Amino acid sequence: SFSQDRQEIFTGNIKWNLQMDLGNGYNWQSTATFLDRDIIPQGIIKERFSFDAGLRKSIQDGNGELFINASDIFNTFMLKTEISDTNFNFDAIDYFETQVFRVGYTYRF
Numbered sequence: 001s002f003s004q005d006r007q008e009i010f011t012g013n014i015k016w017n018l019q020m021d022l023g024n025g026y027n028w029q030s031t032a033t034f035l036d037r038d039i040i041p042q043g044i045i046k047e048r049f050s051f052d053a054g055l056r057k058s059i060q061d062g063n064g065e066l067f068i069n070a071s072d073i074f075n076t077f078m079l080k081t082e083i084s085d086t087n088f089n090f091d092a093i094d095y096f097e098t099q100v101f102r103v104g105y106t107y108r109f
């Protein structure tokens with residue numbers, strides 16, 4: 001059998017998006033995400049943060065587009081867990097491959 005003491009936490013998440021027309025065919029988009037700590041049966045998942053951004057340039061009379069964008073620019077969106085019991089404490093940091101940079105070209109027929 002398994003039993004566990006009652007746990008409570010006040011938590012929340014925030015997501016901020018921004019899109020801007022910079023003129024001359026340039027567009028900017030960015031997203032910031034904050035996930036506050038949360039309870040899991042084994043312990044606590046600590047807070048996480050991520051920032052994504054991209055720049056786009058319209059070319060070829062609006063048919064073409066050059067872009068550069070990146071996700072998790074600061075490489076901060078890692079899963080940090082804190083697990084504790086009467087006989088041990090365990091802190092872990094799991095890194096995911098969330099940091100990606102892209103450069104590309106799109107053409108619309």
